Amino acid sequence: MLLQMHEDFIIQAKEKLSQDDRLLGLLAGGSLITGSMDEYSDLDFIVVYDACYKEEIMENRMQFAEKLGHLLSAFTGEHVGEPRLLICLYGQPLLHVDIKFVTIQELEQRVENPIILWERGEEVSHLFQKTAPNFPSPDPQWIEDRFWIWIHYGALKLGRGELFELIDHLTFMRNTVLGPLLHMKNGELPRGVRKLEEYEGEELDELKETIPEYSTESCYHALKKTIHLYQRLRQHSGNLEFKSEAEQVSMDYLESVYSSK
CATH class of the missing domain: 3.30.460.10 (Beta Polymerase, domain 2)
Structure with a gap:
């Protein structure tokens, strides 16, 4: 209007x-x-x-x-x-x-x-x-190649207690990875986290859980939820070469960091 x-x-x-x-x-x-x-x-x-x-x-x-x-x-x-x-x-x-x-x-x-x-x-x-317009879509393989390094980086920040940086990092992953993939799954243009509130269902509820409070425990759980939601959303991305070893060691490292707190 x-x-x-x-x-x-x-x-x-x-x-x-x-x-x-x-x-x-x-x-x-x-x-x-x-x-x-x-x-x-x-x-x-x-x-x-x-x-x-x-x-x-x-x-x-x-x-x-x-x-x-x-x-x-x-x-x-x-x-x-x-x-x-x-x-x-x-x-x-x-x-x-x-x-x-x-x-x-x-x-x-x-x-x-x-x-x-x-x-x-x-x-x-x-x-x-x-001529025709072309809205750039993220390459799912580009995301997969980087995601587990980003998770490891988040675990480092958690271990050091740099929670403000970790909260910003979680926001970055939500804007760069989770939001675009959720939009694409719903047949929309991958505009970051713009108007994700219009979607309903389990995935939106999970996305909310990637927003932490300022505490070690909350940031840890937000990282875990970011991982789980990404693992679900990437299943809709076609053929991917999973970085399985990087995935496993990054997740193991996150657990070891959190258990030491």
């Missing part, structure tokens, strides 16, 4: 950006595509520009963002590996808006087909007709 604050911001963005001849289009991704926006949704914008102006567009991204509304704060997305991205907070009303600046050529590599809010000519539409 598109709320009034979203609609007003989109109208203003289209009006402001369409006045710049260097720009080729304004697109929207995320929950706007699926029609699942609510009062907590942000806006995911893609600004498409002529590659001839790349240097000046990228140098002046903040000025573009300032034109769209009352910009409270903004920063670039290097921390998520996307320096083309501006992460913005507008107000009032408070609204989170992500704005990614891409050339028409860069738009060929995309994870979804965004909605075209505005375009100059039909270049963006033609590109979408000729």
Whole structure:
């Protein structure tokens, strides 16, 4: 559902950006595509520009963002590996808006087909007709090759009593392994742990048990539950070369560490 604050911001963005001849289009991704926006949704914008102006567009991204509304704060997305991205907070009303600046050529590599809010000519539409999106899925063998090393690392942190690091490590495995595999099992895109609450059943209950309290015992049990849930989910991953020896010695080491506490 598109709320009034979203609609007003989109109208203003289209009006402001369409006045710049260097720009080729304004697109929207995320929950706007699926029609699942609510009062907590942000806006995911893609600004498409002529590659001839790349240097000046990228140098002046903040000025573009300032034109769209009352910009409270903004920063670039290097921390998520996307320096083309501006992460913005507008107000009032408070609204989170992500704005990614891409050339028409860069738009060929995309994870979804965004909605075209505005375009100059039909270049963006033609590109979408000729190319297809590709959402990257994790390679189950890539996960298996690393998982037991990650378990051993968690056991090391448990043994040393570095529980804050271990809690972060468990979060990493939930985002990188368990969440994506659970999404894929349910026929959805592997978007980390995003909206896993929509699933019901035993696996969701198990996933909750991978979130520990700050104690040795709780962190140990969260590691064990992470192992058990991964072992179940990997059965849906097709042909895997199990790292059976690494699996066994890592699990044995975890038990020896915990029993020494």
